[in-house]
Amino acid sequence: MAALLPLFLPLLAPPTAGDPPREPAETVLRVLVHERWFAGWKYLQATAREFEAAHPGVRVEVLSSAGATGGAEKVKLVLAGGLPLDVTWIDVTEFAAWLREDVLLDLQPFFDADPTWRREDYFEPILQGMTGPDGNLYGLPSTFTPYVIYVNQTILRRAGVAPPRPDWTWDDLLAKCRATTRDLDGDGAPDQFGISLTQWMQALAPWIWQNGGRFLDENGRCALDEPEAVEAVEFLIRLLHEEKVASDDATFQNQLATGLFQAGRTAFYGPVGFWETYRFQHIPTEAEGGFDWDVVPLPRRRQAATSVALRFYVVPKVSRHPQLAYEFVRALAGDTMQRGLAAIGNGVPGLKRAAFSSAFLDPERPPASEQVFLDVLPTARFLPVTVDWTEIEKATQAVLEEAILLGRIPAREACERAAAIADRALARTEDLQRRPFVGAGWFSAAQLAGGLAVLALAAALLGRRRPRLARREARAAWLFLAPWAIGLGAFLLGPALVSALLSLSEWSPIQDLGRARWMGLDQYRRLLADGTFHDSLRVTFGYAALAVPLQLLTALGLALAANGAFRGAGALRTIFYLPTVISPVILGALWRQLLEPWLKDPATVLPAFVVMGLWTTGAQMLVFLAGLQAVDPRLHEAARVDGAGPLRRLWHVTLPALGPVVLLNLVVGLLNAFQLFAQPFVMTQGGPGNASRFLALYLYEQGFRFLRMGYASTLAWVLFGAVFVLTLAVLRGSRRFVHYAGAGR
Amino acid sequence: MRRWANRLLLVALAAAFLYPLAWMLSASLQPEGAALGRPPFYLPDGLHFENYPVAAARMGRIHRLVWNTTLLTAACILGQLLCCSLAGYAFARLRFAGRDALFLLVLATMMLPPQVLAIPQFLLFRRLGLVDTFWPLILPTVLGGAPFFIFLFRQYFLSIPQELVEAARVDGCRAWGVYWRIMLPLARPVIGTVAIFTFLATWNDFWAPLIYLNSEENQTLALALASFNQSYRVAVEWLMAGTSMVLAPCLLVYFLFQKVFLRGVRLSGAKG
Structure with missing residues (x-):
């Protein structure tokens, strides 16, 4: 047993975050920016x-980020791993969270000390996007794009509609949309639209600004419930649901899958980027x-305004070569790269x-008219960086989609509810700063x-008094079990205890563990008031209730179909198992194209996932097949002699014999259903609204997007x-139905 | 007549299950930028086989990727086979206090969501200085991470006749001898099953390499594949060409070993 000790010993040692055993002779600059496949x-x-x-003497090591499926998370994990990183890039929507966690190096002193720095080489409105509340510059731009409207000139x-002028208005947009919305196949529903309307936060913001609205008032409260913002939302609802001249196909999650503009079925598309x-x-x-297309500025109302999608190069505070890192940021924003x-x-340099x-x-x-992307820059704006809008965007998405996408609640109600949700999030962030630190030692203690x-x-189990022979067998058993x-101990129980402690704290994974703050049961109390959590519970249970039985039936059906001794049975088994072999990430891309209309509608999105799940029951089918082959053929023979048809034999012979197999598959199916994530x-990224925000997805978002690893752990424990x-209930309930034929000792 | 109807039904079912693969192949042969926004039943304009070498080149140093992934997969398979069979044997054939309760504990660990464990495990490996090595991908899987495989081994070992064990005992075998000389050789079907399951899981795993591997020289195939999926521009044709290449060994392995696969899953542990 003492042999196990060394594995836990390192935990007792003081933390040695990021100290490499030997310093190489040359200076290595570690850079994590673009993906390797990237042109x-x-x-x-x-x-x-x-x-x-x-x-001379400096080597630049360029790491590859992992693409959209984990790109933003990758940088966070490198930082969380305490690994050296000198230059990286972030999206403008992440800037606020990074500022809040205080992990970015303020580059202003470096700019000030640099005689070659010329601020006017860059677009001033864009530099505003990487300026902190202190007025200091934290990075330099990669590429950016202001939001514009794409126009199908042919339509x-x-x-007979005049192309929009650069200073066109909301009324012009409405008029042109009315004139271009058509029912081409005469089925009573329009199939050519005026505009395909995008609806994520960056796309929504310009309408609010154009109408004179804002996101924060002078007291730092969310201002989405002010009349200007409400009116903007009302206008979008009018386009979509009253005038019915807009299509709602371009929500963020399915924008790549949809091709309304590409298919030539909408006159306008936007607001969207380069x-x-x-x-x-x-x-x-x-x-x-085909058709001719171009871009135009967004229509205006009281004023012109647009938002900007932007990535910029930054230096994390952990960089060990800040001056060199700064110079490399300059190089990345310099001529060769730009x-x-x-x-x-790639975008506008x-x-x-x-x-x-x-x-x-x-x-x-x-x-x-590529020039348009530059012309609209003076009207460009960014969401206030004092607040993490990605978190608020997710929290308010359901309410806003309920109003805009679905037209179920009026604009005023949606805006008021959204503002209230946002204010709660703002208050929580403030409250967090007042909480005491947990102390990193407690986490080590939990692991230990x-x-x-x-x-x-x-x-304890070995130490019991037993006859000598039994003792020897027990010792042997423990060696086998070692x-x-x-x-x-090391990878399940220890981490589970750490996670339990985390669920009572709040901690950002890109921070040192010593910065974790003690929240106590407040984390669990927060569950009661968290509407998104309630939605995700409903979604997860609803999915499981549908998917688990259907998957069980499908797997059984497939197993019965492929169980015979006929020619091609082997091939069939292989084919039924095939989709299981393909990674869920890839399968998702395919299904997104196939099930796209279903994924847009909150009523059908869950059934769509259920249908999809039926394709990947291969493993359960295998287990059934194994069970079927173990059914004693003599039982079937006897039943046949008694005159039982195939259905009756299935019901009275096969199924009872399969009892334990059904139970195993049921439990595994439950686990899979509750952990559905990829x-x-x-x-869908959880949409529309919260209609597919599964619990596992929500907790991932909390942990890695919003950097709330504590609350994510709380959610994980609820999931557990x-x-x-449920598993206990199933096992208990099954005792009456499942009989173990000849179960061992 | 009815036989034909049955056949037809089976063929239709098979087609439905082959469809994702067919779509993947079709998309991998599309010209650049054409696979997006096209209807899912679209046939490629000509066969753009050049996507394959392009995808391979964009994934990075392909030899290194294949070597890393193979090494990792082999280590996981060997480790799983050894550790799970050892534990399975102890639960099936050795008597010791608390055995059945411990076996329940094995099954109960299946219920811990990976999300609960991921971050604490990450912190542990960070403390051990093992981030950006293969150890975090091997150790938690091999040691304690595969309750289902322990279950499979246990059930299989339970079904091996006691007479064989007695005979070996008479010949002077102790617990280890029985395990190594009698049990393991007889358990070939389970070994095959566990090997294939582990192969598929490790070969395709994306999240663990994403979390732990950073350096260029430590990348795996699945990780390199994922970098095709960029925020606004999914290079579908390359992604699919790359996926087809990465998937090919999986299909081959599965096809070759599927017979073993079935015999290994034994669920009722009846002893003869």
Whole structure:
């Protein structure tokens, strides 16, 4: 047993965060920015080599981020792992959270000390996006895009509608939409729309600003319930549900899957950014049998305004070479990289001379009016950085979608509820700062307690008085069990205790564990008032209630179909199992295309996931097959002799014999249903509203998006509790139905 | 007549289950940028096989990726087989105090959601200085991470006749000898099953490598694949070409070993 000790010993040692055993002779700058497949990768490499040539003794190590399925999380995990990182990039929507956690290096002193720094080389409105509340600059831009409207010029021409002027208004938009909405196939429902309306926070904000609205009032309260904001939401509801000239297909989660604009079935599309030109570049022109398209500024009301999607390069505070890191940020925002990004059509370069070059304003490449992306810049705005809007966006998404997407509640009610939710989140953030620290030692103690508990258990069971032979057998047994026991202590029990402690605290994973704050049972009390949590409970239980029995039936059906000894039975088994082999991330991409209309509607999104789940019952089918092959053929023979048909034999012979197998599959099915994560993560991100916000997805968002690892742990324990209680109930209930034929000793 | 109807039904079912794969292959042969926004039944304009070398090149140093993934998978398979069979044997054939309660504990650990454990495990490996190595991907899976496999081994070992064990005892075998000489050789079907399950899970695993592996030289295939999925521009054709390549070994392994697969799943532990 003493052999187990070394595994827990390192925990007793003081933390040695990030001290590498030996310092290499050269200085290594670790950079995590773009993805490797990304077309601009070669420019990134070129920039790194140039930098090395200019700084002898420095090596730039470029890491690859992991794409949208984990890109933003990847940077956080590198930081959470205490690994050295010198330069990275963040999205403007994440800026507030990073400021709140105080993990970004203020670059202003470096700019001030740098004689080669010329602020006017960059677009001033864009620099505002990476300026903290202190007025200091925290980074330099990669590429950005203001939100604009894409126009199908062919539809406008055919309808005899004048193309929008740069200063067009909401009324112009409404008029043009009315004139272009058509019912082409005469089924009474429009199939060509005026506008395909995007609805995430960055896309929603311009309407509110154009109407003179704002997001925070002078007291730092959420101002979404002010009349200007309410009116803006009312206008969108009017377009969608009263005038019925807008299509709602372009919510954030399915914007890639939908192709209303690409299919030539909407006159306008937006507000949306430059990234869509990549998708639309393959659209054939009107002369080639397709349609002509271009971009225009957003329509205005009391004033013109637009929002900006933006990524910028930053230096985390953990960087051990801040001066070099700063210089590399300058290099990334310099000519080689910025012209390269412009050439591949990645977005608008933040460096003015790159943006004004032919690399960006390419007359050969659609859209013709690329200039628009620069023209609207003076009207560009950002959400206030004092508040983490990604968290508020998620929390208010359901309410706003209820109003805008679904038209079920009036704008005023939605805005008031959204403002109240936002204010609660703001108050919580403030309250957190007043909480005491937990102390990192307690987490180590919890981990250690897990290991010690297993040791104590083993010792207690071994120490009982027994005859010598039995003692010897017990000792042998524990040696056999040792690997599992070590794992139980170190990787299951210990972490479970740490997680339990975390669920009573609040901690951001990119911070040191010493900064965790004690919340006590307030975390669990918060569950009572958390509407999103209630929705996710409903969703998870609803899904399980539908999916578990249906999957069980499907798996049984497939197993029966493939159980015969006929030719091709083996091939059938392989085929039925195939979808299980494909990673859920990839399957999600496929299903998103197939089930797209279902995924938009809150009433059908859960059934869509249920249907999808039927494809991946391969493992359960295998278990059934194994069970079927163990059914004694003599029983079937006897039943046949008694004149029982195939159905009766199934009911009276096969199923009773399968009892334990059904039970096993039921329990495994329950576990899988309650832990469903990858599919909603890839396909819907929880929408529409909260209609597919599964518990596992919600807790992931809390932990990694909003950096609330404490509350995420609280949710995880609720999940565990639900699964535990249900499994016990199933096992108890099954005693009456399941008979173990010849169950061992 | 009815036989034909049955056949037809089976063929239709098979087609439905083959569809995702067919779509994947079709998408992997589309010209650049064309696979998005197209109806799901779309046939490619010409066969763009060049997507495959392009995808391989964009994934990085492919030899390194294949080597890393193979190494990791092999380590997990060997570790799982050893640890799970040892535990399964103890639960099936050795008598000791608290055995049945402990076995229940094994099954109960299945219920701990991975989300509960992920972060504390990450903190543990960070403290041990093992982030950005393969250990965090191997140790928790191998040690204690596979209750279902322990269950499979236990059930299988329960079904092996006691006479064999007695005979080995007479020949002087102790617990280890019985396990190594009698039990393991007889358990080939379970070994195959556990090996294939582990192979599929490790080969395709994305989250654990995402969390733990950072350096260029430690990347795995699944991780490299994921980088195709960029925020606004999903390079579907490359993603699918890459996926097809990464998936091919899985299909091959499954197809070759599917017979073993079935015999290994034995659920009622009747002893002859």
